[in-house]
Every structure is written in structure tokens, then in C-alpha cells.
Amino acid sequence: MEILNKLVAEIDDFYCNADKIKVMPSVKPEEIRDHLLEKYTFNEPIELESIMDDVSDMMRKWSLHTTHPRYFGLFNPAVGMSSIIADSLTALYNPQLAAWSHSPAAVEIEQWTLNFLLTKFGFDPKSSAANFTTGGAETNLSAVLVALTNTFPEYGDKGIFNLESQPTIYISSEAHHSFNKIAHSVGLGRNAIRRIKVDHSLKMDTEDLKAQIKNDREKGYTPFMVVATAGTTASGVIDPLVQIGEICSRENLWLHVDAAWGGAAILSERLKIHLKGIELADSITCDAHKWFSVSMGAGMFFCKHRHSVERAFSVETNYMPSETNNAIDNYVNSIQWSRRFIGLKVFMALAELGVEGFAKIIEHQSKMGDVLRERLASKGWKIVNDTPLPVVCFTKDQGLDKVDIAKIIEYLYEKGSVWISQTSLNNNIVLRACITNFKTQEDDIDFLIKELEDAENSK
Numbered sequence: 001m002e003i004l005n006k007l008v009a010e011i012d013d014f015y016c017n018a019d020k021i022k023v024m025p026s027v028k029p030e031e032i033r034d035h036l037l038e039k040y041t042f043n044e045p046i047e048l049e050s051i052m053d054d055v056s057d058m059m060r061k062w063s064l065h066t067t068h069p070r071y072f073g074l075f076n077p078a079v080g081m082s083s084i085i086a087d088s089l090t091a092l093y094n095p096q097l098a099a100w101s102h103s104p105a106a107v108e109i110e111q112w113t114l115n116f117l118l119t120k121f122g123f124d125p126k127s128s129a130a131n132f133t134t135g136g137a138e139t140n141l142s143a144v145l146v147a148l149t150n151t152f153p154e155y156g157d158k159g160i161f162n163l164e165s166q167p168t169i170y171i172s173s174e175a176h177h178s179f180n181k182i183a184h185s186v187g188l189g190r191n192a193i194r195r196i197k198v199d200h201s202l203k204m205d206t207e208d209l210k211a212q213i214k215n216d217r218e219k220g221y222t223p224f225m226v227v228a229t230a231g232t233t234a235s236g237v238i239d240p241l242v243q244i245g246e247i248c249s250r251e252n253l254w255l256h257v258d259a260a261w262g263g264a265a266i267l268s269e270r271l272k273i274h275l276k277g278i279e280l281a282d283s284i285t286c287d288a289h290k291w292f293s294v295s296m297g298a299g300m301f302f303c304k305h306r307h308s309v310e311r312a313f314s315v316e317t318n319y320m321p322s323e324t325n326n327a328i329d330n331y332v333n334s335i336q337w338s339r340r341f342i343g344l345k346v347f348m349a350l351a352e353l354g355v356e357g358f359a360k361i362i363e364h365q366s367k368m369g370d371v372l373r374e375r376l377a378s379k380g381w382k383i384v385n386d387t388p389l390p391v392v393c394f395t396k397d398q399g400l401d402k403v404d405i406a407k408i409i410e411y412l413y414e415k416g417s418v419w420i421s422q423t424s425l426n427n428n429i430v431l432r433a434c435i436t437n438f439k440t441q442e443d444d445i446d447f448l449i450k451e452l453e454d455a456e457n458s459k
């Protein structure tokens with residue numbers, strides 16, 4: 001089919017030449033809506049080839065290009081070719097992964113991949129459970145549901161109303177905000193979230209954690225879960241996992257480690273030391289669509305206690321195919337029902353690179369983070385976050401050198417040739433640059449430094 005040749009040409013061209021276009025679009029919502037209105041009333045059929053050309057054109061013109069080597073942004077990676085192929089094959093075969101009997105190959109490929117990663121995290125695949133999710137938010141929700149059901153066995157049938165006291169969750173003030181929505185949706189209420197103070201290096205303050213647990217118990221609340229973050233979203237900081245693990249074990253609390261981005265470091269012999277203590281977790285969130293360089297969405301939920309997962313998600317129906325012996329039916333082990341073949345791109349990426357090849361691309365990005373820190377420091381920028389992972393928060397806040405962060409961001413976004421963000425740490429607005437692309441090299445970093453200089457000097 002001719003259209004497939006065109007598709008392949010588009011993939012080839014964008015994959016190889018993404019670095020030659022602007023990172024950031026400049027467009028208003030009305031411009032896009034006018035274009036859609038003009039072309040797509042859906043009253044007349046349009047030839048697929050022309051739709052494809054137009055969509056490609058819109059995507060190129062009107063996207064913030066997260067796969068660009070000069071996108072130093074949020075945790076959105078450049079993707080390997082294996083992801084593009086895996087997602088195409090997934091659409092082609094459209095396997096249904098809810099029940100093993102519908103997709104034996106796909107379900108086994110996913111479990112094979114997850115079991116490999118379970119072992120890396122120090123969990124025993126025989127007694128653990130794992131599944132692919134749409135992303136970290138769904139994974140964190142899975143963790144809260146499993147922990148709740150595990151601690152309060154009657155919660156599943158009778159709900160929160162039936163509990164004698166209000167269950168509480170402990171997260172640091174730097175933890176991901178998905179937990180607020182999760183507390184809301186599972187019926188705990190947003191007030192059940194306790195935000196623990198962070199210390200000077202933005203790590204969870206374990207003294208404050210102990211004090212708040214004690215205080216809550218005295219007041220009649222029931223603490224049940226602590227979430228430690230391994231790689232916070234704003235600044236990449238890793239909470240003290242070993243210490244938090246000890247507190248959880250002493251207090252009999254569920255330990256969840258949200259390693260949505262930072263979890264990938266487990267594949268590197270050099271970097272995994274920073275995740276020491278993650279093996280103490282009862283459950284882990286890790287997003288393959290962040291630092292595994294695979295396309296969205298590919299979240300992963302790992303839990304050390306298979307029976308707790310089964311208890312939280314078990315269900316009986318009269319229309320689903322019956323269970324296959326010695327096999328996993330995803331729909332009774334996770335939130336989703338119908339589901340796509342999320343794990344194929346993770347499987348293909350791991351298989352293509354091998355675990356050492358994978359470690360290399362993660363270590364390369366970590367090294368580029370070090371280079372960025374060095375270059376910034378040599379130009380008088382102050383690094384304000386403390387992490388071995390490649391996200392760098394920086395500012396200049398001394399006397400005459402004080403910079404106007406908003407002005408810098410405005411200059412960079414207007415020009416659109418690099419992308420960084422701003423964030424707030426300890427109530428100060430600072431700049432944030434993250435290495436998210438395995439193709440980013442030193443000259444891209446030099447380019448960013450030059451752009452920052454120009455932005456500072458701009459009027």
C-alpha cells in the first residue's frame with residue numbers, strides 16, 4: 001500500500017531530523033480550531049492519505065517536541081524506534097489483554113518483562129504481582145487500593161463508612177499531586193493526606209514523619225500507608241528509603257515507593273545504589289514512559305504481595321472467559337478491564353538494547369546532567385537541588401546577579417529553540433532543566449547555556 005510507504009517516510013524523517021525543527025510551537029487555540037473547522041466538518045469523507053499528511057503537518061507545527069534533544073523538560077522522553085514499531089504492531093493485532101485466553105502471547109510477553117523488573121527491584125516474582133498501567137497516576141491509585149484493602153479487609157465490600165476511624169496516608173510536601181485526586185476518588189477524602197515536611201535538601205524529614213504518625217494515632221486516626229518518592233517531580237530528590245522503610249516496619253505501615261521517573265536507575269549498576277531501600281517497599285510505581293524512553297502511556301505497578309493484589313481486584317462475572325490454569329487474567333489483578341498491549345514497547349526496548357545497553361543510555365543521561373550542573377556553575381548559576389539524577393534546578397539570587405526567572409522563561413519560549421521549565425522550591429521560583437533524551441549531547445547543553453546567557457542579557 002502506497003500510504004504505508006508514506007508513513008514509513010514520515011517516521012524516518014521525523015525520527016532522524018527532529019533536532020532540526022523548533023522545539024516549541026507558537027500558536028493560539030483559535031488558529032488550530034479555525035484549521036479544524038475549515039477541513040473537518042465530518043460531512044464528507046476525506047482520503048486517508050491526505051488526512052495523514054495534514055495530521056503530520058499539524059503535529060510538527062503545533063507540538064512542544066518532547067523528543068527533541070533540546071527539550072530539557074518534564075519527564076517526557078525521546079522514544080526509541082522499538083516503541084514506534086511496538087505501538088504499530090499493537091494497533092495492527094489489537095490484542096485484548098484482559099484475559100489470558102484472548103491473548104496468550106501478549107500476556108506472557110508482558111509478564112516476562114515485568115518479572116525481569118520485579119527481580120531487579122528485589123522482589124520475588126513467585127509471591128509478587130505486577131501489571132502495566134496507563135501511567136503513574138493509575139499505578140499510585142492501584143497502590144492505595146491494595147494497601148487500603150490489605151489493612152482494612154472490610155473496605156472492599158463495605159467502603160470507608162464502615163471503618164471505625166479515618167485512615168491516613170503520609171507523603172512528603174514534594175510528592176506527586178496524584179495522591180490528592182486518589183484520596184478523593186477512593187473515598188478517603190483529600191484531608192486524609194498528611195504532607196510531611198522536607199529537610200534542607202528537600203527529602204522527607206523522617207522526624208516529622210514519626211511525629212505526625214504518633215500525633216495521628218493519639219487523635220484516633222489510623223495511619224496505614226507511607227509514600228516515599230524516589231525522584232520527585234520538581235527536583236528529582238530521593239527520600240531516605242531505608243529510614244522510611246524501618247519506620248514503616250516498626251509502625252506496621254504499607255510502604256509505597258513512587259519511583260515513576262527515578263525507578264529506571266535500578267537498571268544501572270552504577271546508579272542503583274541511590275535506590276537502596278526500594279526492596280523494602282510493599283509496592284512500587286515506575287513509569288516506563290518516563291526514563292525508559294518508551295512512548296506513552298506505559299506505567300508499571302509492582303507489589304510484593306500477590307494475594308493482596310488479588311483481594312483488591314478480584315471479581316466474578318458470567319461473561320468473561322473462564323480462568324486458564326497457571327495463567328494470569330489481568331482483569332482480576334488490576335484496575336483496567338479491556339486493555340491494550342502496553343508492555344510490548346518495554347519488552348522490545350529491553351530486548352533490543354539488552355540490560356547493559358539500557359544502563360548505558362540511562363548513565364549517559366545522568367552524565368549529561370552532571371555536565372549541565374558543571375556548565376551552569378561555571379557561569380555563576382547556583383544549583384539548588386541535591387540529586388544524583390539528571391534534573392537540575394538553578395537560579396541566581398545574589399545581589400546584582402539576581403535574575404528575573406519570568407523574563408528568562410518568556411525569552412526562551414518566544415524563541416522556541418530550547419525548552420526548560422520553572423518550578424517552586426522552598427517557596428522560591430527557580431529554573432528547572434531535565435535531561436530526558438538519550439540523544440542529548442554536550443553541544444546541546446552548550447546551546448542551552450548560550451540561550452540562558454542571551455535570555456539574561458535580553459531587554
Ligand SMILES: *Cc1c(COP(=O)(O)O)cnc(C)c1O
Nearest residue numbers: 135136137176233258260261287
Ligand atoms: C509523573 C509522575 C507521576 C504521575 O505519572 P503519570 O504517568 O504522569 O500518570 C507520579 N509520581 C511521580 C513522582 C511522577 O514524576
